[in-house]
Amino acid sequence: METGYPPNRGATLNRGKTLSRPERYQPAVPLLTAKESSSWDPWVVFSRVVTFWAPGSLLSSLGGLHDKGSQQAWREKIALCFIAIVMGGIVAFLTVGFSSVLCPPSAANNPTKFLRYNSTDASGKLGILGWQFDISQSKTAPNVDFYALSAQLTGQDITNRFARDYSKNPACQGKDIQQFAAVTMQLCQNKTICNAGPLSDQTFQAYNIKNTTKLVGYDWKQLASDPLKNYLVIDGNVLNLDPYIAATPVLPNDKVDVVIRTVLGTDHKEGGKDATRLFFGRPELKASVNCLLQKYFAGNIDKATIGCFTSQLFLYVSLTVILSIVMVRFFMACVFNWFISPRLALPPKKSSKAVVSPQVVVGGSGGGARAAPWAHRNESGAVVKTISMDDVGNDLFTVLLVTCYSEGEEGLRCTCESMAATDYPDDRKLLFLVCDGIITGHGNDKSTPDIAVDLLELVPEFKDPQPQSYVAVAAGSKQHNMAKVYAGYYPYKDGRKIPVVCVVKCGGPAEQGKPKPGNRGKRDSQLILMNFFSRVTYNDRMTALDYDLFRKIHHLMGVTPDFFEICLMVDADTKVYPDSLRLLIN
Template sequence: MVMTAIAGDKFLYPKLNKIVPFTLFSHHSPDLENPLLESELNTTENTKESISVINPGSKKRHKARCRRNGRNELFQSKVRGWHFYCRVVTIFIPSKVLKFCGIRTVEQQRAWREKVGLISIILAIGAIVIYISFIFTNTACGYKQPKILHRNVSDSFIRINGRAYPFNWANIPESTPILISYYGLFAPKSYGGKDASLLFQNVNGNCHGIIKPRENCTIPHDNNGNLAWYFPCVVLSKDDYMSWDPEIEIENKPSNCHISEFERDSYYYLEYPVNIYYTWDDIKNSNRSLVVYNNYVLDLKILQMLYKYDLDVPPKLLELGSLPINGYDISVTLTTNYDKKLARCLIDIATVGLIDAEPLGCIVANIILYLFLIFIMSIVILKFVIACYFRWVVAKAQGSFKVNNKTMIRIMRDIEDWAEDINKKAPIMNVNFLPENTSLITRKRDIVEGISLHPKRMSNPTSILSGPNSSNVKSTTYLKPNLKIGNSISQNFDSFIRKGENYCLCSFPETSNYRDSLLKSLNDGNLDPSIIHKNVVKPNNIIHGSSDGFLNTICFVTCYSEGVRELRSTLDALCTTTYPNTHKLIILVCDGQVTGAHNKKLTSEIALNMITDFIEDPNEVIPYSYLSIASGAKRFNMAKVYGGYYKYDSDTVEESQQQQVPIVLVSKCGSFYEIHSSPKPGNRGKRDSQIILMSLLQRAICNERMSELEFQLLKVIWQVGGKMIMEYETVLMVDADTRVFPDSIRHMCAEMAKDTNIMGLCGETKIANKKESWVTAIQVFEYYISHHHSKAFESIFGSVLCLPGCFSMFRIKSPKDKEQTCWVPILANPDIVECYSNNSTDTLHQKNLLLLGEDRYLSSLLLRKFPNRKQVFVPKAACKTVVPSKFLVLLSQRRRWINSTIHNLVDLLRHDNLCGTFCFSMQFVVLLELLGTILLPFAILSTIYVIIYSALFAPLPMLTLVLLLVILGLPGVFIVITTTKLVYVVWMLVYLVALPIWNLILPVYAFWKFDDFSWGETRATKDGKRNDINETADTFNHTAVNMMTWKEHALDEKARGSRYPFAV
């Protein structure tokens, strides 16, 4: 990808005698009105993973624009097609009806129609699955009548032509023949179990023209050859010898054959007969001449009872009755047209039942169902095995040191104990150690002798979490190596150009004298170290890394309506981690001037009271403008930047454990007009808060124009941290209601340092209020299984689909070569920043992506842009939080999560550049996740149906029951194998009881709220209004935001006599 063309932009390269001008351009810059649409993310150049440097006037610029225009046209055509489909689906509901129902604006009506369109697709997919599961077999097999084994036919049935009919024998004399009417059969009790087929002979059907009357035939017949009967009108015994039954006291009288029209109609009217069937063993071991033709069991011995003197019977038919072929299937022997006519005649007169065999359609249907069963069970078992492998093999080696299983269990138990209560303090850990078996992580850094990671920290007892075991833990002394300062930046850049490496964004040699070299090399725009806060460790004393993988890390905290307790506990946890303060910076962003429901002060005022040693008097700090993520006039926003050090409360953190941690507060306050007209001035949402940092990183690294706010943030970071923003490599995103375990950052950064291909990772989020209510209780197992099962499975393939915004770390930039002279922007990549800052939401899909699930959307963007890099899960890193304890709040939260999940999975599914191929690809995993999400209501309804059916009817659907047992039972086995506390088995049972809530109520509610983009009841404010980012139709003047490079901002400050961080 390429960067934005800005007329007059110039790059300054260190120790070059002249300014080298060249143009960097790409799609749109995020400071324009119509930023890059999320669908335009360039995936054709992903292998380059960086920004191409293109000379001015190159033809590539025109080609890039042509490709972009083509993608725009294709995207717009798809949008138009989607809108047309939604209009067709909802054509029966005119716009006037929607207006009458309160859906007045065009945008609202379009969103409602898109919602109905999405629901129609979900219903169609659900109908297909239900059809395959329950109806497909019946369709393929045809209607299946009940059947009974021939030897199991009881005396309450009479056999007629291979079927068993119930009959009424009460008050019927023994000498009475069978009577038939529309109400059923009536016969003496002695007829029970007997074969009365010869009393209901199938004549003149398929045998017409084959069995003919002779000239002297005594059987009634007509001129067309229609006969009254073929056999004696008698009842046959039920043994293996076809003979008259001596118990039946009736004679062979023509009146016994039911040949009248009324009797035949009554016989055909009888409903629900039971088919009699035979097994192959029954046919082979029978003394009767039983054969099979097309699944019909025929008794050829009955041919011996034909009236041969009255009937003209084909010799071949009589020959079949005399051949020793009992037990055979004669379907393949009767193949000519004439033979087939004989066979059909035999079916009419000699059928005694059906063979126990499935029709071809049933066989095909069963094969398909078995394949689906094997496929689903394979996936379930595979995920189970891989998740167990991750827990017992991979997780042990993650983080800053490798441990054995016993120590890993102790680590997880310590985390579990800490997470039992939201106010419980974590164990104090000594950070001045490294395990003896730690794998050294080679990084091109300089280590300074004798620097304590936390200057104010006292010696503390070592926790088992510090290393594999207490005996393997030792205090680390940082030895000063022979410093070898590399080539100058200009030399590195010259060699970089000579090698033709045109894919690298920028070059930052990682030496201890980087800033000194920069100060000396630039004579027109140098950094001024004199304005750095006095509490900052001077640059020449800063530890630039260690073998334990210390990376410069930003702890980014977003808050909205949190109170003192939430902010205090979150910041306490971050400030008292075992990660060195020289490599840690906290940035806190308050999203607007908002007062929480239980607060007396604004959230920004609460945060400001937690800062001390300001670099500037807070009363003198003025707001600065920037481009926010909104529409119309709300694109203009202002914020104040405060810099200082975290001020502890001695009641929450002991004085001996209080450390000097640099902290920057960004308080969004809105424009002057907004302050006096809006109840929540400056509020633009969490994504806008994230973009403030991401945009600064991108523009600082790429030397692009930035807003006044971004420049002030860059300056304050330099003043309180002693580092330029470009020197930070990772950013930890934490919500203001989240508490981080002390060694979490250390494990996360170590994992980042060990594998530079990791672009993002997350730890485990624990629930701290498990027993507060039944609503919290049903969430415990769901949180556990989503981390240790789902995320563990995805982490093996390096493709965790969702890095939760409450506790995730992202890589800002990654070294392109081993010498770390060339860096690839990851989170600061212009494509990522531009797509993530998109404020153009024309479709329901875009609104759900950008307004509800920003955390998952950012993870999806990174996977799409960098498919060959990794997003992983690190269970050694943990945090705890408070989950919704009221059902309405949970309903609102899951509505946002489910909708954003569906739309992000659809968005990922549209891109074919993910790793793997076919069933062994990440795209296939995404498809399974998507189907599993939208089919939750159908799955739970089917489960309930199967359970009820199994309890009331027979036979049991064994395949379905086995599948249910595997799906519901394996998580229980997984809990027993992986968890450190068996109490999670109880939490699993609570979760299973609440399955109708998880799989039916929450998804259905979410589907119906596809067009609701508010945050509902999740965040409450004092004015009682929801946390919605309102749009406005007012126009926005881009000239209101002053966009310049950092150098131009510094020159402007110098001209105005302001204090600036650069010696110009």
């Protein structure tokens, strides 16, 4: 069945070099040296790995993708989505989860979590089991004066004044750690020291001392002071080894004792009595850490841990980078707006170089509506005038594409009025309307194509156009579409008239009577114009619609379409500034 339009493929015959149009020559692509795509391309392999769950048979049966090219295109789209999701997950983790992983709440340096040892904030407080207890309203004890201890050093550890029994503690029952004196030692061998009673909630209630739920915080410099000379740090936890050092002699064969005395015997002016590496470097010593923490715990280092420091550093670096990018972009935008953009919008200088220009007839419709531009070239007495690119100057021939769907008269007129009001010669701009099907919008009494055509003063020769075939962006039977081309002028103020071509996609005979005949989408509307200019520029075979457009554009503008150099587009219902066209073209 003859459809009257060419197949949907590129040109099968290349143009040869001619004397009149040497610039149109296209060299043939060498077939023998063409680069072949490899099936083992990394991107292809990655897309197949990501979509391993979708075999070709499934895509063919459920997705309707029968050829390998379509299936590979689908796989690559899914691969791109996968990459976007992974990158989004990474950003979300760095934004939300990174700090939580490196600096959990238990390790975070929260000012509300600590009360610093020997500070004004710890006034009236004493440390027990690493927690600050409020003794400001405590009762007088017979054997211990809480007020005197607090006045001596606020926040100091008094855990050793309470009686404790760790012999049945599970953390201290391991057979491999029973050899260490620090594990097996009973802290209250001297009853005169543990004279405040048993370490229990009942004792605290009896003395009316209350837990503030804040840990005792220590500074590294404080650990170098004389009152804390027997304090050391394991993994950020501060241990009070005063009772152990006082009750235990040097034990050369006790590995824990050797490590404790080595760390405590080292002179650190800035503190630094950290035994973490020594304890965690050997399995038998690491096994004793939990028992030592439960027996000698006196608080925490209230400085940021390595993880917290790293997360904060990352946060500040990220913030600095982001703010730097924002500020640089803002600065560049200001420089561009104030200094560069005015220079870009200046009229270009006229080139002194010779330009190869198309040989185009000028003179509007002087050959009849159905005559080709060159129809009278050889007639005796015919005046044929040609122009060159130098004659065009800086006012380039421009197409203003407007895609329409279901807009009303107010929206279409607003767009046409704003384009007609642009500061640009009327004979160098062509308003190109494309109506995407016979559609009547909500609240309209006429279809959008009828509204668009009613806005124009049609050229009498083209007043009743016939539908012309073209190849649409669609599949199956919808690939064949038909459209009418209306040619006329849009009347504006002071007698001005702007040339207008209105393409109405009306559909083929089989679509008449169906909803939305001719509708193929905005992309198809754009490609009607771009495919037309592509075929005009490269002398490819044209559709019936292309021939109709060629003849009517030449009639309106006085030049053949290959003289157009600029194509700008807006949607209907869009208003443009009067100087926009001039600025963009400059």
